[in-house]
Amino acid sequence: MVSTPLIPGLPATIAWENDCLSILDQTRLPQETAVEKLTTAEEVWRAIHELRVRGAPAIGVAAAYGLCVAMRASLHLPMSEFRARLVAQAAYLDSARPTAVNLSWSLKRMIQAAQASSAGDPTSLLSALVDEAITIHHEDRALCDGIGEHGVALITEGCGVLTHCNAGALATTGLGTATAPIYKAHDAGTRFRVYADETRPLLQGARLTAYELQQAGVDVTLITDSMAASIMAQGLVDLVIVGTDRVAANGDFANKIGTFGLAIVARHFGIPFYVACPSSTLDLQTATGREIVIEERRDDEVTHLYGQRIAPENMKVRNPAFDVTPYELVTGFITERGIVKRPFERNLAALFAMEGDAA
Numbered sequence: 001m002v003s004t005p006l007i008p009g010l011p012a013t014i015a016w017e018n019d020c021l022s023i024l025d026q027t028r029l030p031q032e033t034a035v036e037k038l039t040t041a042e043e044v045w046r047a048i049h050e051l052r053v054r055g056a057p058a059i060g061v062a063a064a065y066g067l068c069v070a071m072r073a074s075l076h077l078p079m080s081e082f083r084a085r086l087v088a089q090a091a092y093l094d095s096a097r098p099t100a101v102n103l104s105w106s107l108k109r110m111i112q113a114a115q116a117s118s119a120g121d122p123t124s125l126l127s128a129l130v131d132e133a134i135t136i137h138h139e140d141r142a143l144c145d146g147i148g149e150h151g152v153a154l155i156t157e158g159c160g161v162l163t164h165c166n167a168g169a170l171a172t173t174g175l176g177t178a179t180a181p182i183y184k185a186h187d188a189g190t191r192f193r194v195y196a197d198e199t200r201p202l203l204q205g206a207r208l209t210a211y212e213l214q215q216a217g218v219d220v221t222l223i224t225d226s227m228a229a230s231i232m233a234q235g236l237v238d239l240v241i242v243g244t245d246r247v248a249a250n251g252d253f254a255n256k257i258g259t260f261g262l263a264i265v266a267r268h269f270g271i272p273f274y275v276a277c278p279s280s281t282l283d284l285q286t287a288t289g290r291e292i293v294i295e296e297r298r299d300d301e302v303t304h305l306y307g308q309r310i311a312p313e314n315m316k317v318r319n320p321a322f323d324v325t326p327y328e329l330v331t332g333f334i335t336e337r338g339i340v341k342r343p344f345e346r347n348l349a350a351l352f353a354m355e356g357d358a359a
């Protein structure tokens with residue numbers, strides 16, 4: 001069983017209990033706490049695509065379990081067909097969202113575990129796959145913890161921290177990435193303030209980050225995205241920490257739309273800008289941010305709020321879910337192995353080349 005909740009009063013982001021996968025439906029938070037059981041590949045695909053489970057590390061863990069759920073329907077197949085079906089189902093789940101590398105990273109690990117397994121029948125191979133998914137899940141919690149250990153010293157008494165989107169416990173199965181140093185500093189009794197950008201269009205900052213930090217008793221203030229520069233100009237922000245969906249070999253990184261603008265503003269004010277990055281989000285096979293595929297989402301996420309139209313009919317819309325921030329604007333990457341400073345290309349490779357090569 002892997003399902004311990006980290007946010008008081010909330011079920012775990014992802015749970016695997018009695019061989020069943022369930023997720024906390026994040027589209028309904030904070031108004032409703034709804035847990036959804038996922039029993040087919042299609043249900044897992046839709047849950048990831050529709051952001052009921054979201055955040056780069058969480059979708060990696062959900063997909064690993066999702067592949068196990070998907071393969072249950074193929075246990076009657078001969079072994080060679082079972083293996084072929086496994087590869088096809090992994091490719092299908094991988095197509096749910098393109099930007100966060102954690103999705104393909106965890107599915108590749110599942111395929112590699114199957115290739116390495118000496119199981120002679122589908123049931124034994126499925127059992128090896130479940131073991132690998134549980135390992136990925138446990139590792140995710142440990143990665144968050146490591147980021148918290150290394151990042152906590154950045155948060156000092158009386159300081160102001162700004163974050164964007166939700167790179168919190170809800171985006172992972174642990175303490176979050178950007179929020180891990182925040183939770184550790186809070187636990188250590190440090191007094192500090194957090195500003196959470198609401199994060200248009202889907203409001204992960206307002207609905208999720210503000211919620212989970214408030215539940216944990218952290219001093220958090222919600223702001224609209226357009227307020228960040230003004231809050232910084234007032235001297236209220238000493239540090240920005242954001243999460244990421246993919247870090248390229250040179251340190252360019254993708255994260256929720258609006259991150260790039262925030263990094264430019266932070267540079268204007270000379271405010272340190274850190275990116276919390278578990279090794280599962282590092283993609284050393286991608287040379288620069290130009291090669292990162294940015295997910296384009298539906299128009300109605302921009303033209304509507306909670307089902308209510310807020311823009312004229314027939315409006316032309318752009319809705320990229322992520323942007324790429326060039327490495328020049330990054331102060332450092334907070335990883336589970338330490339804070340990586342410049343030159344990023346050399347230092348990221350030195351710390352993580354093995355994992356990048358395996359990806």
Ligand code: MRU
Pocket residue numbers: 051054055056057100164165166167168171172176177178204242243244245255256257321
């Ligand atoms: O579209 P989302 O909600 O999945 O976007 C999430 C983010 O951009 C997070 O900052 C990122 O995945 C890191 S989560 C630890």
